[in-house]
Amino acid sequence: xxxxxxTQRVVVSTIGAWFFGFLIFFPxxxxxxxxxxxxxxxxxxxxxxxxxxxxTENYATVQERSDYLHHAVxxxxxxxxxxxxxxxxxxxxxxxxxxxxxxxxxDILLWMLSTKMMPPVGVLVPIYLIYKSFGLLDSxxxxxxILCLGNLPIVIWMLxxxxxxxxxxxLEAARMDGATxxxxxxxxxxxxxxxxLASTMLLNLILAWNExxxxxxxxTSSAAPLTVFIASYSSPEGLxxxxxxxxxxxxxxxxxxxxxxxxxxxxxxxxxxAVK
Amino acid sequence: MATRQTQILARSLLxxxxxxxxxxxxxxLALTLYFSTLHxxxxxxxxxxxxxxxxxxxxxxxxxxxxxxxxxLVLVGSVLAxxxxxxxxxxxxxxxxxxxxxxxRLMVIAPFFVMPTVSALVWKNLLMHPVSGLFAWIASLFHxxxxxxxxxxPLFAVILIVAWQWLPFAxxxxxxxxxxxxxxxxEAAEMDGASALSAFIYxxxxxxxxxITVVILIETIFLLTVFAEIFVTTGGGPGLxxxxxxxxxxxxxxxxxxxxxxxxxxxxxxVIANVVAFFLVRIVGRNLEA
Numbered sequence: 001x002x003x004x005x006x007t008q009r010v011v012v013s014t015i016g017a018w019f020f021g022f023l024i025f026f027p028x029x030x031x032x033x034x035x036x037x038x039x040x041x042x043x044x045x046x047x048x049x050x051x052x053x054x055x056t057e058n059y060a061t062v063q064e065r066s067d068y069l070h071h072a073v074x075x076x077x078x079x080x081x082x083x084x085x086x087x088x089x090x091x092x093x094x095x096x097x098x099x100x101x102x103x104x105x106x107d108i109l110l111w112m113l114s115t116k117m118m119p120p121v122g123v124l125v126p127i128y129l130i131y132k133s134f135g136l137l138d139s140x141x142x143x144x145x146i147l148c149l150g151n152l153p154i155v156i157w158m159l160x161x162x163x164x165x166x167x168x169x170x171l172e173a174a175r176m177d178g179a180t181x182x183x184x185x186x187x188x189x190x191x192x193x194x195x196x197l198a199s200t201m202l203l204n205l206i207l208a209w210n211e212x213x214x215x216x217x218x219x220t221s222s223a224a225p226l227t228v229f230i231a232s233y234s235s236p237e238g239l240x241x242x243x244x245x246x247x248x249x250x251x252x253x254x255x256x257x258x259x260x261x262x263x264x265x266x267x268x269x270x271x272x273x274a275v276k
Numbered sequence: 277m278a279t280r281q282t283q284i285l286a287r288s289l290l291x292x293x294x295x296x297x298x299x300x301x302x303x304x305l306a307l308t309l310y311f312s313t314l315h316x317x318x319x320x321x322x323x324x325x326x327x328x329x330x331x332x333x334x335x336x337x338x339x340x341x342x343x344x345x346x347x348x349l350v351l352v353g354s355v356l357a358x359x360x361x362x363x364x365x366x367x368x369x370x371x372x373x374x375x376x377x378x379x380x381r382l383m384v385i386a387p388f389f390v391m392p393t394v395s396a397l398v399w400k401n402l403l404m405h406p407v408s409g410l411f412a413w414i415a416s417l418f419h420x421x422x423x424x425x426x427x428x429x430p431l432f433a434v435i436l437i438v439a440w441q442w443l444p445f446a447x448x449x450x451x452x453x454x455x456x457x458x459x460x461x462x463e464a465a466e467m468d469g470a471s472a473l474s475a476f477i478y479x480x481x482x483x484x485x486x487x488i489t490v491v492i493l494i495e496t497i498f499l500l501t502v503f504a505e506i507f508v509t510t511g512g513g514p515g516l517x518x519x520x521x522x523x524x525x526x527x528x529x530x531x532x533x534x535x536x537x538x539x540x541x542x543x544x545x546x547v548i549a550n551v552v553a554f555f556l557v558r559i560v561g562r563n564l565e566a
């Protein structure tokens with residue numbers, strides 16, 4: 001009897017979960033399908049779901065006409081650059097707070113967290129004016145810098161929670177065996193820290209790739225990453241749905257793959273360790 | 277001696293991060309504060325003059341401020357309600373024995389990784405277009421008049437898009453919390469003859485109280501400054517119907533070039549965000565001690 005109920009429960013919850021999962025995922029699926037249609041079919045009513053003339057011409061056109069690659073390279077440089085610099089600054093800081101904490105460590109951590117709470121729009125005016133006078137508007141360097149600072153608190157926090165989990169006994173054991181600080185770093189700490197470093201890097205890449213406040217306000221063309229490139233499709237005269245879909249699919253595909261790998265760390269990173 | 281050396285080393289490792297964040301926090305904020313007391317328009321350079329609190333008076337009594345404050349509150353409140361009220365059942369469902377749960381979870385979480393400009397434009401055109409959108413076609417199947425989303429209910433349309441982006445976040449956090457719930461406790465309740473509903477009310481819901489609070493606070497911080505979704509769909513319109521505080525400040529600064537008034541608005545936004553941040557920092561801080 002109990003077994004029957006369980007099977008029934010599995011069937012019901014499986015159907016329910018797949019239904020709602022599909023519903024939530026549908027806009028993305030619909031966009032990917034539209035990217036393989038002709039412009040005419042993308043507009044067609046009634047819409048065709050699978051039985052249309054599949055074509056890849058939109059992808060070719062997006063690249064030819066709008067220089068997709070240029071913006072993709074910008075996205076890679078801005079997201080990658082800001083992540084690397086943030087890691088370089090954050091690793092020593094997190095390492096120091098995790099392994100030789102002082103009375104003030106907790107206050108410093110919370111203060112860092114509070115800088116993340118500042119709404120970007122609150123400092124839009126001065127940042128815009130500073131960038132204007134230093135010629136940083138529409139420059140990759142300017143965006144790398146601001147995204148790096150914006151995400152630094154999250155990076156430090158995530159690394160801190162990971163470093164904190166490395167058992168200190170192991171360090172002491174290594175020291176007893178006569179390991180120097182250098183050897184300790186290379187042979188003991190680094191291997192244990194790599195998973196945490198990798199997931200911090202992944203989450204930060206995702207956040208920087210999708211950032212759409214500073215990129216929209218501080219770049220227009222030559223430094224514009226994909227967020228800004230896609231926004232240029234919003235003008236009424238530029239509305240080509242199939243091409244918009246193709247460009248969008250290309251813009252989100254790499255990050256979707258990265259995101260799926262890092263979903264566990266996402267919770268930890270975005271809640272500052274409050275939910276694990 | 278060694279410990280003293282370690283301490284110095286530790287401090288010098290920490291300094292760059294602390295210094296940078298300090299500058300990042302203080303300099304722009306001080307400038308915002310300074311600009312907010314000036315009459316300062318980029319269209320009229322050289323005419324800067326100290327005006328005291330005039331900009332604040334202007335910003336706070338501007339009818340656009342009250343409209344956009346109301347829009348901000350409606351947007352934040354509705355998205356919070358939607359993501360939590362849908363997120364709880366969804367997380368409960370995904371916590372059940374589901375065949376292919378990992379794939380379903382991937383589908384649920386996907387919208388969170390879509391950049392805001394993409395999700396806004398895909399929803400606006402492919403789904404919500406009043407003639408060729410998918411929703412219009414579905415409405416016609418039921419012989420209903422299609423909704424002209426961005427003309428008839430523009431703020432609601434923006435709310436739907438933003439809620440779709442944040443539902444995965446709420447669901448994922450609630451699911452993570454559910455999975456740490458002690459199975460034995462639930463089984464014991466079942467053995468004692470507790471109904472599924474009372475087990476939910478007396479065991480599951482109290483366990484979710486903290487993650488729900490965290491979701492509310494973190495979402496609020498991001499939702500207070502929703503920008504890209506409005507920028508690419510409505511541009512704040514029609515009229516002021518979808519202008520929130522963030523968009524109002526943006527348009528004063530970079531469309532009307534009124535630096536003084538935009539700075540005053542920026543400080544108002546900082547104050548609003550700080551009220552929320554205060555509570556979040558307390559919760560996280562409590563967790564740090566445990």
